[in-house]
Amino acid sequence: MTAPTTHPTPVAGLDLGGRTALVTGAAGGIGRACVLRLAAAGAKVRAVDRDAEGLDALAGQAQDLAGAVETRTLDLTDLDAAEQVAAGTDILVNNAGLQLVRPIEEFPPDVFHTVLTVMLEAPFRLIRGALPHMYGQGWGRIVNISSVHGLRASAYKSAYVAAKHGLEGLSKTAALEGAEHGVTSNCVNPGYVRTPLVERQIADQAAAHGLPEERVLVDVLLRDSALKRLLEPEEVAEAVAYLCGPQASFITGTSLPLDGGWTAH
Template sequence: MTPRTPLAAAHAAPLDLGGRTALVTGAAGGIGRACALRLAAAGAKVRAVDRDREGLEALAGQTDGVEPYVLDLTDLDAAEAAAAGADVLVNNAGIQLVRPIEEFPPDVFHTVLTVMLEAPFRLIRGALPHMYEQGWGRIVNVSSVHGLRASAYKSAYVAAKHGLEGLSKTAALEGAPHGVTSNCVNPAYVRTPLVEKQIADQAATHGIPEERVVSEVLLRDSALKRLIEPAEVAEAVAYLCTAQASFMTGTSLSLDGGWTAH
């Protein structure tokens, strides 16, 4: 008989990351900023990665425990080096362009996949040796409902998020014997600057006012007719770092307002 985990383990203390180092990409704003604040509040030393120096400095000035780390994730060697020694890795950084495939600039497609798929691979690669050595690690990949579904005019973003889902599952299988979990969090549209820009892009693509984009395009397939807040996503990320979530790996946690229930 395989021994059971004591019941007390299921009622472990709330998230305590004291003594842990967490790396969060895209930390200067939106979901990344909310994740950095949440993990710092749990006691982690947060390595906040972004190319936006001013945004990182503003974040660091708001709370203790945040170390600004200015980095463009297209520098893949630097990205891998930045992840060394991380106990928690949150791959969050993302970019978006809304265009039909026949009009989508190939250079932008390449950049999107570099930042949102190849950089997470390099960051995971850089973080795993330390995680394996200590027998504990948490990888949380901020995917999207578009990691599970597709939408027109978002070929690069959808391709990158679908790839991230596969990368996350592979990391889960390889990391399991070493005490490392890897999961995706899959929000629908979040109230972030990236989505605000997307609203403008969608308005131009569909030829409709921006207010109609929210109701008729973004929230069309959502049962809950509102945008999700960055702090709600950060709470899901934090949950995946708790002792209660230690058996949760290789999965995708949907925060999509019922979108994928259709």
């Protein structure tokens, strides 16, 4: 039995006026929550996704916020375009992701390649595109939406786990290189979040584990979590916002688990 859904109230006082942020995977889930949170703090947010309809809906939600939201339809497998869209950003949130649950021997090589392209190579190119501006002004914030799977492995998720482990290393390298330039780089590591990405994999997990779908949430997804509920996208967005604020200026090269106690085992 999961606990009731909670929707956290944003912490007051974060002022990102005059800052430009870029969020990938912005049309839904964690990405949408991050766009809305950063825009509410006054940032001009460049919302990037391949889902044009989802971006249109997001733009409608963001109309009354302090900061403006500019939408860009982009497939991150176009790596040159990904690098170009990051130019001039002060805050970069690498969030876009995809998932396929299959045993290694049945995992399609083309899907493995695509997952690593979108979730590891594209973040590298986005960071590469953003750093000249960040270095030039002596300030920048890179927040990589990793996962508990950046710190732990699970069966049947070879591409996702490999990509997230690689993202952790990329983030730490960016932190070491960016320190002298006023640029921090950190990972946020959610457990299972109430997003379409998680909802879509329940059927795959049911097939892989031979369980009815209604048992997947408790017996598989939340098995290792001390807190038996899904994390809300707004909770992840609040952690992202914290890492962009002045109180987090000494936090870099680290990973912030929002995993309900999963990694306490």
